[in-house]
Amino acid sequence: MKKVLLPILAICGITACSPSTKKQQDSEVKEVSIATDDLEGGWKSLFNGEDLAHWKVKISKHELEDNYANTFRVEDGMMKVRYDGYEDFDQQYGHIFYDEPFSAYLLHLEYRFVGEQAPGGEGWALRNSGAMLHGQSPESMLKDQDFPISIEGQLLGGDGEHDRTTSNLCTPGTNVVMDGELFTPHCVSSSSKTYHGEQWVSADFLVLADSVVQHIVEGDTVMTYYAPQIGGGNVDPVDPAVKQDGKLLTEGYISLQSESHPIDFRKVELFDLAPYMDDPESLKAVLKKLRNR
Numbered sequence: 001m002k003k004v005l006l007p008i009l010a011i012c013g014i015t016a017c018s019p020s021t022k023k024q025q026d027s028e029v030k031e032v033s034i035a036t037d038d039l040e041g042g043w044k045s046l047f048n049g050e051d052l053a054h055w056k057v058k059i060s061k062h063e064l065e066d067n068y069a070n071t072f073r074v075e076d077g078m079m080k081v082r083y084d085g086y087e088d089f090d091q092q093y094g095h096i097f098y099d100e101p102f103s104a105y106l107l108h109l110e111y112r113f114v115g116e117q118a119p120g121g122e123g124w125a126l127r128n129s130g131a132m133l134h135g136q137s138p139e140s141m142l143k144d145q146d147f148p149i150s151i152e153g154q155l156l157g158g159d160g161e162h163d164r165t166t167s168n169l170c171t172p173g174t175n176v177v178m179d180g181e182l183f184t185p186h187c188v189s190s191s192s193k194t195y196h197g198e199q200w201v202s203a204d205f206l207v208l209a210d211s212v213v214q215h216i217v218e219g220d221t222v223m224t225y226y227a228p229q230i231g232g233g234n235v236d237p238v239d240p241a242v243k244q245d246g247k248l249l250t251e252g253y254i255s256l257q258s259e260s261h262p263i264d265f266r267k268v269e270l271f272d273l274a275p276y277m278d279d280p281e282s283l284k285a286v287l288k289k290l291r292n293r
Helices: 022-028 280-292
Strands: 004-009 029-034 043-045 055-059 072-075 078-081 094-098 104-113 128-135 151-156 168-170 174-178 181-183 201-208 212-217 220-230 253-258 263-272
Touching (some): 078 253, 094 128, 151 201, 168 220
Antiparallel strands (some): 004 029, 055 094, 078 263, 104 201, 104 263, 128 151, 128 253, 151 168, 174 181
């Protein structure tokens, strides 16, 4: 695994930052290069390469655990998203959820877009998927709900011609703090390069409860934001008892999308940082240990 850039929170600890604390944010976050491939016992494989054990499927217009048309499947050691059983995609957006919530972690994915988009897929969904972070539980989603309330690390593949960044941010039913202000638009592009064709791409997401989130592509940090929280729109329909606007997201479920374009995942791994969150010095120590291995 390549080196990645992770922040160490050095001053006020692991706390949510309000829009008025940009100067404090700037002083809190330092980037340190750490190798994350060899710390004993820290990594957990969420996908075992054999089956979908510990994963739950929720596809819009279908009940929980109805894996319509075998959308999510395991073949050749990869988790695959396919649409060969669809006559029309018909906005049947799907998500496959790991069955355990997490609060602080580094999520590592290796993915590639393949083949052709499903019939009826929207133009914006070409070579489009995502890793949903701090999401609501699949059980709390309504049958026809299109997306879980979550923070989306949007995964995009190039169209072979135009620049198209990946590991962007989208906010279905959420808001974040960026540049010291509450960020309410639905999506914003990262600073990543474009990845055309069917090449494998490495994406990491560092999530530290309700304090800071970073998106990392091929070892480069391409986006940082703060204070993920429920708010805004872009989720329909939604249970108002679940969508509590302004509530900070301290933990949630991880899910991967089906948005009408075939995609493969060959690695879905997680390094759990929750045991270190009560003591910023312990967090710094584990990051330093990772860096120095």
